[in-house]
Amino acid sequence: MAIQNIRLFGDPVLRTPADPVVDFDKELRTLVADLTETMLDAPGAGLAAPQIGVGLRVFTYQVEGVVGHLVNPELTLSAEEQLGPEGCLSFPELRFDCRRALSVVARGWSMWGEPVVLEGSDYLARAIQHETDHLDGILFIDRLDPEQRKAAMKEIREAEWFGGKPPTVRVSPHATFGQAR
Numbered sequence: 624m625a626i627q628n629i630r631l632f633g634d635p636v637l638r639t640p641a642d643p644v645v646d647f648d649k650e651l652r653t654l655v656a657d658l659t660e661t662m663l664d665a666p667g668a669g670l671a672a673p674q675i676g677v678g679l680r681v682f683t684y685q686v687e688g689v690v691g692h693l694v695n696p697e698l699t700l701s702a703e704e705q706l707g708p709e710g711c712l713s714f715p716e717l718r719f720d721c722r723r724a725l726s727v728v729a730r731g732w733s734m735w736g737e738p739v740v741l742e743g744s745d746y747l748a749r750a751i752q753h754e755t756d757h758l759d760g761i762l763f764i765d766r767l768d769p770e771q772r773k774a775a776m777k778e779i780r781e782a783e784w785f786g787g788k789p790p791t792v793r794v795s796p797h798a799t800f801g802q803a804r
Contacts, residue, residue: 627661627675629712631784632762636673637713641680641758644694647736651681655692655734658683663690667712669750671757674713681734682754686747693741696731696755700724701748709749709763715784719775721766723749 630636644651654677662670662683671682683692701724709721726744729751733739743751753763764775779785 625657625660626664627657629661629665629670629674630676632714632764632779633785634676634713636676636678637757637762638760639673639678640760641671641673641678643680644732647694647732647734651679651694652734654679654681655683655694659690659692662712665712668746669754670712671754673757673760680758682758684747684750684754686743686750691741692734693729693739693751693754694732694734696729696751696758698752698755699728699730700752701726701744705745705749707749709753711753711763713762714764714775714779715782717764717775717778717782719764719767719771721749721763723752723766727751729755 654672658670658672658675658681661675662685666685668686669682669684672679680695681692682696683690703725704722705725706720706722708718710718725748727742727748729741731739731741741751756763756766764772767775
């Protein structure tokens with residue numbers, strides 16, 4: 624197990640749909656362990672494989688003290704919705720209200736190839752939908768209404784982790800540029 628670097632917004636892997644897992648082997652178990660350790664260290668409510676640069680359909684979650692993972696998830700969403708704050712480890716310190724289904728049934732597999740059905744509502748449903756979106760190359764800012772998305776993009780452009788605002792440079796009116804001294 625090893626803590627991995629989390630990819631930040633702007634990295635193309637975050638916009639690339641992940642491939643289904645076909646081999647339930649030692650490499651997959653190592654990936655789940657790395658995802659779990661990285662998520663717990665961050666700390667976060669979930670982490671998808673693309674967030675550590677791996678293009679496979681795997682995510683981990685940590686909600687209300689329960690830590691788990693899901694491979695190749697398929698979701699059934701409720702018609703009832705919730706609106707609540709959401710953030711992402713790939714967007715440090717950014718939080719916006721995001722609309723999601725209130726409850727979800729997620730079907731997939733464990734890292735050992737055993738079938739898993741994960742049912743959740745409220746925060747767990749939000750985490751499952753958020754991480755599954757990552758596997759489809761969708762980011763939570765894509766789910767914001769146009770006004771919120773504009774505000775989010777402004778915050779991102781100004782964030783230090785994204786490059787931030789260029790420093791203000793004060794120049795003497797007597798300075799000369801482009802001349803050798």
